[in-house]
Amino acid sequence: MSSKDRSPAYNLTPLSPAVFHILLSLGEGERHGYALKREISLRTGGRLKLGPGVLYGSINKMLKLGLIEESDARPDPHLDDERRRYYRITVYGRKVAQAEAARMRDLVKLAAARFGAPAHA
Secondary structure, three states: OOHHHOOOHHHHOOOOHHHHHHHHHHOOOOEEHHHHHHHHHHHOOOOOOOOHHHHHHHHHHHHHHOOEEEOOOOOOHHHOOOOOOEEEEOHHHHHHHHHHHHHHHHHHHHHHHHHOOOOOO
């Protein structure tokens, strides 16, 4: 998908939790699918466990939208399985993640104004 075919980043929001967490993980560097799954589960304290269908369905959708791309870079073959595919976030994917984070910030501000801060915060 060329950059002129892409809609403004905010048009893709709200993102699903799976897509947003994948973008967050790839914001730190390239990962393969299983590493994404593990990292997301760890980061969320096990509250978000992506099954293969959601994980790879989200990855395929993100590839089509131009949010991520497959990487040609490979680790040392002795340290990796050659069947693994590595992904990285694109410039457009970073803009979409930023738009989603801004949307979430606005939503949290609205909730705080309506309901106040939680007692345990």
